[in-house]
Amino acid sequence: MNPNATPAALRSQAGAQVSGSSFYAGMRVLPRPEREAMYAIYAFCRQVDDIADDQGGDRASRAADLAAWRADIDALYAGGPPGRAALVAEAVRRFDLDRADFHAVIDGMAMDVAGDIRWPDAATLDLYCDRVASAVGRLSVRVFGMERDVGDALAHHLGRALQLTNILRDLDEDATIGRVYLPREELTRAGIAPTTPAEVIADARVDIVARAVAAQAHGHYGQARAILANRPQGRLLAPRLMAAAYEKVLARMEAVGWAPPRTRVRVSKPALLLTVLRLSIFR
Template structure:
């Protein structure tokens, strides 16, 4: 195994993230599988976000990952997909979900994402977020029906929150993930990513997306409150932490200039403890 892909190395890669707090409470096998899935997502995301790299080369790198995933599932040499081989074997992860994640990253690689239709945005979020959720809920041991529904809602909620939090960072690299329907309805100037980010009308467009994120959080939290089968501390933590981030953004609004909302580490630790005690 590649020394960068050992459980210890993968744990080191994620130890500084809010993701880590939710994963460390899982049993060993589930924890290491989640580190592997996170490692895969991190690698393909880095390929997509390599703004200095040649687009054709980045596309080829993602195609190689597709081929390695296919080879893994066909019983051949998995190449770099050896990273997730044990997780696939132990938890029956679906090849289609790995492909979906790669397809989402290919969207960022092929062109700058700017003003997608809401339908395009929703598909993108399914690929880069809900597909990761579908892989995760299998590792958590959830039943398929509730697991897939939770992944659908929580994936959208988290990704919409990230989009609303990263407006300035995305605009700086030529990307705008806000839906064109919301921007047009708010009267936002879409002549450039910079014009969107600095528009005095952007708050209304953001609040349209925030309403949808709220609906997805509420749907996800309703599932979690029913206490379905599985290790649920991790999705409960992500829902609790990021729903609060959304609430803080809603309170201050999105009118420029904006200050990026960060995760409060003390609150994160408190939330982990609370979820552990009352699980």
């Protein structure tokens, strides 16, 4: 994604990048103002995530780039020239998005920049999930028009469920850049010594660890489903679709396991379309 593009171009790029994904399917069902706001949020997340994952940049320059984003967000909320934060200006204005949630996303990316995360303890992993996923959820539920308390609860659980699923899906990709997000406590319980990322994920016992993390994710999916089952106020098809699609990915990963060698699991477009149709009918 070109960081120098106009806000409108960045939103368009965001839509093109996720075409065919569960995110795109979920956003397409929204009215245009909400859809454009979600593309802006997604584009913001991609911008800061690209900084965090830029293996060609040194840590100091990447940290400075994230600090510049934080300053632009602050300028936007202060009524000054927003710089790159002009990308989300309309979404902030229309949906009263919280500055703290944008800061939280940047803080999560800063955790990756400060030092590649490897086998964090459970509390650190939960903080990371809150920043890089649940904070995005808190921004999203404002766009969906949910009441704050129930929306924040949904963001808490669904964000963590989605992020834990991503962690389990991306074990090999993360290890290639020196990161292992599996919790230290579960590695210890399985008897895996935290040596190097390559050695940890090559251990067959990583399947035991991954299944423990999957159980945590299922718990959060269950809490999210319970919230959505009460039919709270708001446009709920998008989060219901995200939950259904990602839990399906998690179930498929559980079926094949995480013992090496692993094959990346995806949801097919026909299956995604069927999920959209089913949720549209029975919502």
